[in-house]
Amino acid sequence: MSGADTALLDVRGVSRSFWTGGLLSRRRIDAVKDVSFTLTDARPEIFTIIGESGSGKSTLARMILNGMNPTSGSIAFGGEELTTIRKTRDRMRFMSRVQPIFQNPFESFNPLSKVDRYLTMTARNFTEARSRAETDDASDRALRKVGLSLAEVKDRFPHELSGGQLQRIAIARALIPGPRLIVADEPVSMVDASLRVAIVNLFKDLRDELKVSIIYITHDLATAYYISDRIIIMRKGEVVESGDARAVLDNPQHPYSILLKDSVLSPDVPDDDEPKTIERDRAARSH
Amino acid sequence: MTLHQLNNHLNPAPEALPASPALRVDGLKAYYQTRWFGITREVRAVDDITLRIEHDEIYGIAGESSSGKSSLIKTIAGAIRPPLNVVGGTVNFDFGTRKVDLYTLKPEERTAIRWKHLAYIMQGSMSVLNPLRRVRQSFIDFAFRHMGMPMPAFLKAVEDHLLRLHLQPGVLDSYPHELSGGMRQRVVIALATVCRPGFIIADEPTTALDVVVQKSVLTMIREVQREMRASILFVTHDMAVHANLTDRLGIMYAGRLVEEGRTRDLFRNPRHPYTLHLIRSLPRIGDAEPRQGLEGTPPNLADPPPGCRFHPRCPIAMDVCRVMVPPMQALGGGHRVACHAVTEGTVQ
Ligand SMILES: Nc1ncnc2c1ncn2[C@@H]1O[C@H](COP(=O)(O)OP(=O)(O)OP(=O)(O)O)[C@@H](O)[C@H]1O
Numbered sequence: 001m002s003g004a005d006t007a008l009l010d011v012r013g014v015s016r017s018f019w020t021g022g023l024l025s026r027r028r029i030d031a032v033k034d035v036s037f038t039l040t041d042a043r044p045e046i047f048t049i050i051g052e053s054g055s056g057k058s059t060l061a062r063m064i065l066n067g068m069n070p071t072s073g074s075i076a077f078g079g080e081e082l083t084t085i086r087k088t089r090d091r092m093r094f095m096s097r098v099q100p101i102f103q104n105p106f107e108s109f110n111p112l113s114k115v116d117r118y119l120t121m122t123a124r125n126f127t128e129a130r131s132r133a134e135t136d137d138a139s140d141r142a143l144r145k146v147g148l149s150l151a152e153v154k155d156r157f158p159h160e161l162s163g164g165q166l167q168r169i170a171i172a173r174a175l176i177p178g179p180r181l182i183v184a185d186e187p188v189s190m191v192d193a194s195l196r197v198a199i200v201n202l203f204k205d206l207r208d209e210l211k212v213s214i215i216y217i218t219h220d221l222a223t224a225y226y227i228s229d230r231i232i233i234m235r236k237g238e239v240v241e242s243g244d245a246r247a248v249l250d251n252p253q254h255p256y257s258i259l260l261k262d263s264v265l266s267p268d269v270p271d272d273d274e275p276k277t278i279e280r281d282r283a284a285r286s287h
Numbered sequence: 288m289t290l291h292q293l294n295n296h297l298n299p300a301p302e303a304l305p306a307s308p309a310l311r312v313d314g315l316k317a318y319y320q321t322r323w324f325g326i327t328r329e330v331r332a333v334d335d336i337t338l339r340i341e342h343d344e345i346y347g348i349a350g351e352s353s354s355g356k357s358s359l360i361k362t363i364a365g366a367i368r369p370p371l372n373v374v375g376g377t378v379n380f381d382f383g384t385r386k387v388d389l390y391t392l393k394p395e396e397r398t399a400i401r402w403k404h405l406a407y408i409m410q411g412s413m414s415v416l417n418p419l420r421r422v423r424q425s426f427i428d429f430a431f432r433h434m435g436m437p438m439p440a441f442l443k444a445v446e447d448h449l450l451r452l453h454l455q456p457g458v459l460d461s462y463p464h465e466l467s468g469g470m471r472q473r474v475v476i477a478l479a480t481v482c483r484p485g486f487i488i489a490d491e492p493t494t495a496l497d498v499v500v501q502k503s504v505l506t507m508i509r510e511v512q513r514e515m516r517a518s519i520l521f522v523t524h525d526m527a528v529h530a531n532l533t534d535r536l537g538i539m540y541a542g543r544l545v546e547e548g549r550t551r552d553l554f555r556n557p558r559h560p561y562t563l564h565l566i567r568s569l570p571r572i573g574d575a576e577p578r579q580g581l582e583g584t585p586p587n588l589a590d591p592p593p594g595c596r597f598h599p600r601c602p603i604a605m606d607v608c609r610v611m612v613p614p615m616q617a618l619g620g621g622h623r624v625a626c627h628a629v630t631e632g633t634v635q
């Protein structure tokens with residue numbers, strides 16, 4: 001299934017709404033509204049989604065991972081409509097090719113389960129590894145790509161590891177099946193600047209060497225600029241701007257994109273006689 | 288009341304601040320100690336840390352993932368449970384009206400102090416909100432007892448406080464899963480600060496937020512701090528937040544504080560090789576120049592390298608680094624660093 005115009009992922013007019021509130025105050029929330037984009041098979045890329053908190057990024061990711069159906073619109077992976085993927089065997093095949101890295105590792109790991117179990121299960125379900133030695137080897141190799149080792153995480157529960165360690169384990173787990181597409185929801189929000197660079201460099205290598213496409217959801221515009229090919233900017237469920245990542249971030253057009261870029265705090269300290277950005281904002285507002 | 292009086296009432300002139308700092312941490316050691324089938328395992332997450340935080344000061348901590356930042360601030364907040372134990376050192380608070388030596392207190396007294404004088408916003412703390420109950424109930428569960436006012440006045444105070452954090456009082460009627468990550472995080476910050484504590488301890492409170500909301504939340508935190516003349520201990524990986532918010536900055540590596548100083552000095556003139564690397568690895572919008580993460584892996588704190596813990600990854604490591612722990616050395620202007628090369632003048 002390759003060829004210049006085969007779609008790896010085709011998202012067509014996808015919307016999703018939720019109902020909240022009690023019987024009398026029922027309210028519809030349009031979490032995702034009419035989103036469309038296509039990733040091609042021939043040209044793997046890092047496709048970045050940036051946007052407001054609550055703008056529907058994670059909801060969109062959940063639908064791409066076939067964990068939730070759209071209210072309207074459709075999604076196809078490798079030419080196959082996600083809604084037709086029902087049988088366990090088909091689901092397993094889909095999951096081996098599309099892997100998630102979930103937001104907030106504190107919430108996504110089961111507190112009662114040892115973390116190395118996630119790796120072992122993934123290796124057993126999605127690779128040839130069967131014996132203990134084989135699954136351990138697959139786990140250790142994946143962990144080393146993110147600066148950890150099996151020895152360090154074996155027999156540990158999630159609360160025994162730091163936020164950054166959990167985030168790295170989540171990334172390692174997603175690498176084990178050798179997926180074609182990785183959907184990474186804020187994968188670097190909890191790691192230090194140096195490791196952040198190491199992880200986004202790893203994403204670049206996956207793209208360039210293993211031809212893996214990556215949907216990178218982030219609040220970090222600087223790493224988005226650093227690694228993305230294309231970008232979409234979301235607000236209140238809608239895509240407000242999209243295009244080549246550097247072009248969009250260098251010269252945003254939509255008022256929300258401009259606000260977003262203007263709100264990024266600079267990693268440079270202001271001069272001694274200049275107030276810090278936070279102070280300046282405060283002063284500006286109180287006038 | 289005249290406008291002038293009102294102003295004085297809202298912003299009383301700073302009283303002569305007590306001479307002692309708001310927080311003194313001396314030689315603090317806190318280890319995770321576990322025994323499995325007779326084998327003792329000791330993770331030295333906080334290993335001999337000394338620092339001061341002044342009244343009305345924002346002190347930042349940055350450092351490698353898993354270097355012990357959360358463990359350190361958990362220990363300072365008195366919020367530790369076995370297997371994390373304090374094995375040495377002291378934590379002293381001066382709350383103005385009351386001075387406490389935290390680890391001479393009984394555990395119950397420590398918990399009372401934490402609720403009364405400290406606000407502690409844990410990492411990943413969005414999960415402190417009970418998923419099965421409306422947000423209003425979490426406020427009642429956590430804060431009602433400590434505010435000492437009748438329920439209607441309490442709820443009014445909560446609503447006013449939410450408005451200051453740009454949250455509509457309507458969020459009180461929501462269940463946590465109905466709020467976006469950004470809203471949940473602001474609710475958690477509101478919950479922690481509604482009792483107006485004098486000392487705020489926050490672990491990655493803005494990582495889940497988009498940059499627009501992050502900036503407004505930081506501005507709010509700054510306002511609350513100014514108004515109450517509170518001290519803040521703020522942990523984040525986001526160096527831009529440190530550059531724009533904190534007065535002083537401490538850098539941790541492998542359970543130790545390796546450098547500390549005025550935030551401006553640390554950014555302009557980082558002296559420890561790890562700090563230097565950290566500052567240089569920051570990407571910027573408009574700059575796609577390839578950058579490299581640190582070589583090697585973070586040390587295992589159950590078996591840290593001898594001497595300087597950074598030596599296996601340090602580009603300028605010397606023989607002495609492999610055997611001797613570099614002591615913290617004052618460089619003047621409150622800048623301190625623990626590195627043999629700086630002490631011996633082999634690097635500038
Ligand atoms: N199961 C649900 N029930 C009701 N509302 C929901 C549900 N899941 C999401 N929402 C709502 O949908 C919107 C989008 O939420 P989502 O978590 O996808 O946003 P996000 O962009 O990932 O935000 P953040 O960056 O803050 O995590 C929000 O208004 C949220 O409250």
Ligand SMILES: Nc1ncnc2c1ncn2[C@@H]1O[C@H](COP(=O)(O)OP(=O)(O)O)[C@@H](O)[C@H]1O
Binds near residue numbers: 160162356357370
């Ligand atoms: N409950 C625990 N038992 C054993 N080790 C732990 C526990 N919690 C944390 N650690 C270890 O302590 C070290 C520091 O962790 P932490 O303070 O959470 O780091 P940070 O906040 O800097 O990311 C890590 O090596 C981590 O694995």
Ligand code: SF4
Binds near residue numbers: 597603604628
């Ligand atoms: S003490 Fe030695 S190994 Fe440690 S940072 Fe300084 S030069 Fe490098």
Ligand SMILES: [Mg+2]
Binds near residue numbers: 058103185468
């Ligand atoms: Mg999200």
Ligand SMILES: [Mg+2]
Binds near residue numbers: 163164410490
């Ligand atoms: Mg932490």
